[in-house]
Amino acid sequence: MGKDKVVIAVVTTIVFSGILFGILMAYTTYYSPMKVYSIEDTVSMLKSNLDEDDRFKMYQLYVFNELSRSCKMRDKETGEIRKFTKSEMDEFYTTIGGKEAVIKYLTNIKDEKEKRQELEYACYELKIISSEELNEIWNNR
Amino acid sequence: MKKIYFILRYFIYYIIGLISFSTIAFISQRIMLAILLENVIDPRQDLYNLLNYALSFGPYYLIAYSILYFIIVYCVRKYDRYIVNKLNEKLKKLKIDNKKNSFGGNING
Numbered sequence: 001m002g003k004d005k006v007v008i009a010v011v012t013t014i015v016f017s018g019i020l021f022g023i024l025m026a027y028t029t030y031y032s033p034m035k036v037y038s039i040e041d042t043v044s045m046l047k048s049n050l051d052e053d054d055r056f057k058m059y060q061l062y063v064f065n066e067l068s069r070s071c072k073m074r075d076k077e078t079g080e081i082r083k084f085t086k087s088e089m090d091e092f093y094t095t096i097g098g099k100e101a102v103i104k105y106l107t108n109i110k111d112e113k114e115k116r117q118e119l120e121y122a123c124y125e126l127k128i129i130s131s132e133e134l135n136e137i138w139n140n141r
Numbered sequence: 142m143k144k145i146y147f148i149l150r151y152f153i154y155y156i157i158g159l160i161s162f163s164t165i166a167f168i169s170q171r172i173m174l175a176i177l178l179e180n181v182i183d184p185r186q187d188l189y190n191l192l193n194y195a196l197s198f199g200p201y202y203l204i205a206y207s208i209l210y211f212i213i214v215y216c217v218r219k220y221d222r223y224i225v226n227k228l229n230e231k232l233k234k235l236k237i238d239n240k241k242n243s244f245g246g247n248i249n250g
Contacts, residue, residue, distance in 0.1 A: 006220065010213055019161045021205050022169025025198065027168075030177045127180065
């Protein structure tokens with residue numbers, strides 16, 4: 001009877017510890033600094049304003065969304081960490097033109113096949129628009 | 142020989158526990174991440190990237206489980222000693238009671 005109790009206690013401890021540790025790891029991963037090859041290059045990419053290339057805004061918004069979780073970047077080579085202030089983050093968002101700029105670009109695509117591909121790419125790969133927004137843009141064509 | 146068997150038994154327990162702990166932690170982590178990212182869990186994709194996950198998260202699981210395992214072993218041994226001491230005390234008491242009874246029997250008899 002005593003041995004059974006010990007086994008149950010040990011198994012329960014392992015199961016609950018595993019669940020808790022998994023949750024902890026998920027939060028750590030989610031809020032950890034964004035790993036980049038070069039902080040300066042990524043910052044200049046976020047600040048660049050290419051008016052003629054609207055598709056580029058999708059990537060900018062994707063990187064911005066990744067960065068906005070922790071507001072920190074970590075250099076893969078040197079291990080240097082840089083924290084961004086709220087004003088810097090706002091500046092990036094303004095340069096990109098926000099989500100509206102991406103939605104505008106997606107709405108203005110003329111070719112239906114290309115539009116579908118871009119919408120799916122933005123929604124399922126880059127995750128910068130929700131599935132509701134995808135349906136809305138697709139239905140309003 | 143007895144010592145080797147003892148170590149082997151503890152090692153097997155450690156491995157079984159490590160596999161169970163890592164599996165549970167990994168599933169819980171994927172579910173939590175999917176909730177945070179508002180993402181869909183794709184088991185095929187996860188299986189494809191299993192080696193990458195094992196390499197990036199494996200050491201953390203190993204460290205966490207090793208600490209947990211030693212705590213469990215320590216607690217179980219403490220509990221074992223506590224149970225043995227409790228049983229010994231009960232046995233002592235029983236022996237004393239038996240002695241008293243036998244003396245009492247002689248006096249009365």
